[in-house]
Amino acid sequence: MPDWGISVVFEGQNFSRLLIGLLVSLRIAAVAVFFAAVGGVVLGLLMTSHCRLVRWACRLYLEAIRIIPILVWLFLFYFGLTKIFQIHLSAEIAADIVFSLWGIAEMGDLVRGAVTSMPRHQLESGMAIGLTKLQVYRHVIIPQAVRRLIPSAINLATRLIKTTSLVVLIGVVEVLKVGQQIIEVSILKTPTASFWVYAIIFLLYFIVCWPISLYSKKLERKWQS
Amino acid sequence: MKKKSPEKVLEVKGLKKFYGESEILQGIDLAVHRGEVVVILGPSGCGKSTFLRCLNGLEEIQQGEIRLNGEQINGAVNGWHRVRQKIGMVFQNYELFPHMTILENILLGPIKAQGRKRSEAKEQAEKLLERIGLLDKRDAYPAQLSGGQKQRVAIVRALCMNPEIMLFDEVTASLDPEMVREVLDVMLELAQQGMTMVIVTHEMNFARAVADRIVFVDQGLIVERAAPEIFFHAASDGAGPQVLAYF
Numbered sequence: 001m002p003d004w005g006i007s008v009v010f011e012g013q014n015f016s017r018l019l020i021g022l023l024v025s026l027r028i029a030a031v032a033v034f035f036a037a038v039g040g041v042v043l044g045l046l047m048t049s050h051c052r053l054v055r056w057a058c059r060l061y062l063e064a065i066r067i068i069p070i071l072v073w074l075f076l077f078y079f080g081l082t083k084i085f086q087i088h089l090s091a092e093i094a095a096d097i098v099f100s101l102w103g104i105a106e107m108g109d110l111v112r113g114a115v116t117s118m119p120r121h122q123l124e125s126g127m128a129i130g131l132t133k134l135q136v137y138r139h140v141i142i143p144q145a146v147r148r149l150i151p152s153a154i155n156l157a158t159r160l161i162k163t164t165s166l167v168v169l170i171g172v173v174e175v176l177k178v179g180q181q182i183i184e185v186s187i188l189k190t191p192t193a194s195f196w197v198y199a200i201i202f203l204l205y206f207i208v209c210w211p212i213s214l215y216s217k218k219l220e221r222k223w224q225s
Numbered sequence: 226m227k228k229k230s231p232e233k234v235l236e237v238k239g240l241k242k243f244y245g246e247s248e249i250l251q252g253i254d255l256a257v258h259r260g261e262v263v264v265i266l267g268p269s270g271c272g273k274s275t276f277l278r279c280l281n282g283l284e285e286i287q288q289g290e291i292r293l294n295g296e297q298i299n300g301a302v303n304g305w306h307r308v309r310q311k312i313g314m315v316f317q318n319y320e321l322f323p324h325m326t327i328l329e330n331i332l333l334g335p336i337k338a339q340g341r342k343r344s345e346a347k348e349q350a351e352k353l354l355e356r357i358g359l360l361d362k363r364d365a366y367p368a369q370l371s372g373g374q375k376q377r378v379a380i381v382r383a384l385c386m387n388p389e390i391m392l393f394d395e396v397t398a399s400l401d402p403e404m405v406r407e408v409l410d411v412m413l414e415l416a417q418q419g420m421t422m423v424i425v426t427h428e429m430n431f432a433r434a435v436a437d438r439i440v441f442v443d444q445g446l447i448v449e450r451a452a453p454e455i456f457f458h459a460a461s462d463g464a465g466p467q468v469l470a471y472f
Binding site for chain 2: 119121122124125126127128129130131132133135139140143144147223
């Protein structure tokens with residue numbers, strides 16, 4: 001009789017607990033994606049500013065987020081802030097903030113790249129028909145830039161979703177943590193539990209991220225024609 | 226021959242433009258009267274495109290003044306977008322907006338910059354498209370058009386703003402030879418209808434046919450100005466050395 005370790009996943013409340021854990025991951029990712037989309041466009045445009053100080057400040061922000069590992073940022077916000085400013089953030093709020101900051105930084109750089117890759121004559125021909133610079137950005141530059149950065153923005157969204165697994169380390173109980181708890185409880189009875197639980201978690205992540213990739217492909221094709 | 230009105234639409238005095246140390250335009254004086262077609266000729270890099278770009282504020286000038294209908298327009302730091310609504314410009318590169326249909330390309334300026342009613346602007350846009358024979362392309366995207374068609378649409382896009390004057394910056398330079406004609410014909414027709422135009426081009430025969438006045442620029446200065454008959458005649462015997470070198 002083979003060892004049907006997969007039954008562990010469906011024992012008791014296990015599967016619904018995994019789903020609730022997944023929901024926590026997605027909640028954090030969704031908050032981050034929202035702020036990344038809005039803040040990233042703003043940051044990206046600021047990064048193309050003529051003012052050196054503004055560009056320099058944006059660059060500093062971007063590099064700070066990139067150079068310091070996300071995990072360190074999580075610790076900084078969850079443990080550090082508490083100590084220094086005597087404020088207590090819940091682990092999930094801390095995660096929301098850190099992932100939003102990260103998303104904004106990465107998205108900003110993508111927007112900057114897309115905007116600066118726009119040929120200069122697009123800006124000029126917009127201005128030549130009497131639009132203000134702001135109007136040219138609003139109607140000509142940004143709509144085209146968005147089309148260009150959709151593939152990389154979607155990639156960023158899936159990266160955000162996957163990287164939320166780090167929040168375990170500041171004590172957020174998300175899908176991976178639930179998985180570990182299930183494994184710990186059942187490992188003696190079912191030695192293959194870890195394989196099955198992780199396989200299911202893989203599948204859950206896949207089910208979430210794959211449609212997003214498909215959607216991005218569809219958008220790309222739609223805008224190419 | 227059409228009559229030239231004494232009214233100056235555009236007047237340029239002592240225009241100077243530097244890029245760092247090098248002086249690109251070294252003091253240009255030029256007046257363009259209503260209904261007049263001025264063609265600017267000159268060797269590559271002489272500053273004629275830069276001059277055109279100065280006229281609608283795409284390049285900053287360091288000295289001199291530019292007047293549109295008598296009103297000084299340079300120096301108004303944030304006012305250029307209003308001025309540009311009266312100065313139509315068509316560029317060398319096909320510069321239609323690729324994410325918009327032909328009609329949307331044409332309507333963007335009238336609706337967003339001039340605040341006109343969509344229905345009214347659309348009516349004018351369709352009339353103009355019909356005139357250049359591209360009405361059936363109004364819902365197409367720029368990528369579906371040939372180079373010549375795109376350039377004609379670019380002209381219509383500028384026209385739909387009802388400009389006082391049109392600037393053309395080597396609009397046929399990057400077109401395949403067989404498409405040059407169709408674009409030049411549109412410009413010729415415009416000239417005959419009395420549009421005030423400043424044209425930078427390398428098409429000699431076209432310059433001769435369309436111009437009321439030829440202005441020859443070399444090294445940032447106007448070295449010759451003459452009616453086309455005189456200019457091309459002089460160019461064959463006894464013109465300045467710069468002009469001769471050009472032919």
